[in-house]
Amino acid sequence: xxxxxxxxxxxxxxxxxxxxxxxxxxxxxxxxxxxxxxxxxxxxxxxxxxxxxxxxxxxxxxxxxxxxxxxxxxxxxxxxxxxxxxxxxxxxxxxxxxxxxxxxxxxxxxxxxxxxxxxxxxxxxxxxxxxxxxxxxxxxxxxxxxxxxxxxxxxxxxxxxxxxxxxxxxxxxxxxxxxxxxxxxxxxxxxxxxxxxxxxxxxxxxxxxxxxxxxxxxxxxxxxxxxxxxxxxxxxxxxxxxxxxxxxxxxxxxxxxxxxxxxxxxxxxxxxxxxxxxxxxxxxxxxxxxxxxxxxxxxxxxxxxxxxxxxxxxxxxxxxxxxxxxxxxxxxxxxxxxxxxx
Ligand SMILES: NC(=O)c1ccc[n+]([C@@H]2O[C@H](COP(=O)([O-])OP(=O)(O)OC[C@H]3O[C@@H](n4cnc5c(N)ncnc54)[C@H](OP(=O)(O)O)[C@@H]3O)[C@@H](O)[C@H]2O)c1
Numbered sequence: 001x002x003x004x005x006x007x008x009x010x011x012x013x014x015x016x017x018x019x020x021x022x023x024x025x026x027x028x029x030x031x032x033x034x035x036x037x038x039x040x041x042x043x044x045x046x047x048x049x050x051x052x053x054x055x056x057x058x059x060x061x062x063x064x065x066x067x068x069x070x071x072x073x074x075x076x077x078x079x080x081x082x083x084x085x086x087x088x089x090x091x092x093x094x095x096x097x098x099x100x101x102x103x104x105x106x107x108x109x110x111x112x113x114x115x116x117x118x119x120x121x122x123x124x125x126x127x128x129x130x131x132x133x134x135x136x137x138x139x140x141x142x143x144x145x146x147x148x149x150x151x152x153x154x155x156x157x158x159x160x161x162x163x164x165x166x167x168x169x170x171x172x173x174x175x176x177x178x179x180x181x182x183x184x185x186x187x188x189x190x191x192x193x194x195x196x197x198x199x200x201x202x203x204x205x206x207x208x209x210x211x212x213x214x215x216x217x218x219x220x221x222x223x224x225x226x227x228x229x230x231x232x233x234x235x236x237x238x239x240x241x242x243x244x245x246x247x248x249x250x251x252x253x254x255x256x257x258x259x260x261x262x263x264x265x266x267x268x269x270x271x272x273x274x275x276x277x278x279x280x281x282x283x284x285x286x287x288x289x290x291x292x293x294x295x296x297x298x299x300x301x302x303x304x305x306x307x308x309x310x311x312x313x314x315x316x317x318x319x320x321x322x323x324x325x326x327x328x329x330x331x332x333x334x335x336x337x338x339x340x341x342x
Contacts, residue, residue, distance in 0.1 A: 021295075057263040
């Protein structure tokens with residue numbers, strides 16, 4: 001290779017890189033910082049776990065907060081704790097609770113949300129967090145579980161969003177979050193009823209983000225990994241062996257850590273919140289056609305998606321190995337029992 005080529009090649013590569021950079025820069029929507037102070041936030045599933053920690057973080061940032069769940073005792077207890085925290089800040093922040101089953105019909109949810117707005121003012125922030133998971137191999141799940149999971153994890157968020165979005169559009173301000181899951185990016189053994197509901201949230205949020213751009217209403221998605229909550233502990237009790245072995249690889253995070261990461265992303269106007277190294281890798285890998293407002297994130301996704309695909313194939317191979325190993329062991333169990341009897 002001649003000397004001229006040795007110089008020209010890196011220069012050409014650099015120019016192409018700059019052009020790509022400029023294209024990406026002018027293609028991504030501008031990030032809008034979001035201010036929490038004196039805003040009214042509703043957190044569904046705010047009496048426990050991730051939702052409760054999101055409510056704590058919202059109070060620490062100056063919001064009035066409504067927490068929504070079904071169990072009245074849990075709501076009262078959480079609300080008292082949150083009000084103490086709010087009073088300590090001395091900013092006259094208000095906290096209220098509302099018992100709503102988020103699997104109810106749209107009209108019920110709309111009426112309840114309207115009441116919340118009457119008490120603490122128009123709803124500026126909606127965090128769609130209520131949800132839970134059932135896990136079992138597909139053929140062991142009653143088909144009704146698929147409907148129930150869709151209702152609590154997906155339709156509840158659609159209805160809640162519908163109940164607040166017209167007002168946000170009219171006021172040209174607001175924020176709507178969806179709490180998906182790492183299982184809404186990477187579906188594994190046992191999650192045939194749960195994962196699709198969390199993937200669905202991502203599709204809904206992608207569309208909504210585009211439609212609400214002109215109205216200055218932000219949309220964001222949080223993908224929690226295994227998080228140390230009551231809900232997760234309950235999950236562990238019924239989790240199939242395969243799912244347990246696979247999800248052990250992902251570690252365990254505190255709800256505080258997850259909630260803080262998301263509130264920081266909301267403040268910075270980011271669309272996606274992932275947690276930890278695995279979460280970051282999955283976020284880059286599954287970014288696909290989802291919105292992106294950070295140039296740095298856009299560049300890392302563009303540069304690293306291929307490498308992360310290769311790493312994910314290794315994970316998939318490992319998980320497929322677990323599935324086969326557990327299957328073989330179960331086949332051998334009856335034989336071993338018979339041998340022992342003899
Ligand atoms: N923890 C994890 O490892 C993890 C991982 C990924 C994603 N997530 C997602 O993060 C969200 C929160 O999970 P979490 O672990 O914090 O759960 P959690 O500790 O079980 O808390 C769930 C909250 O949602 C409320 N809720 C459940 N069903 C409801 C309904 N039908 N209507 C109204 N409220 C309802 C619960 O209160 P009531 O029971 O009183 O209604 C509670 O306040 C869920 O969407 C979950 O899928 C969790």
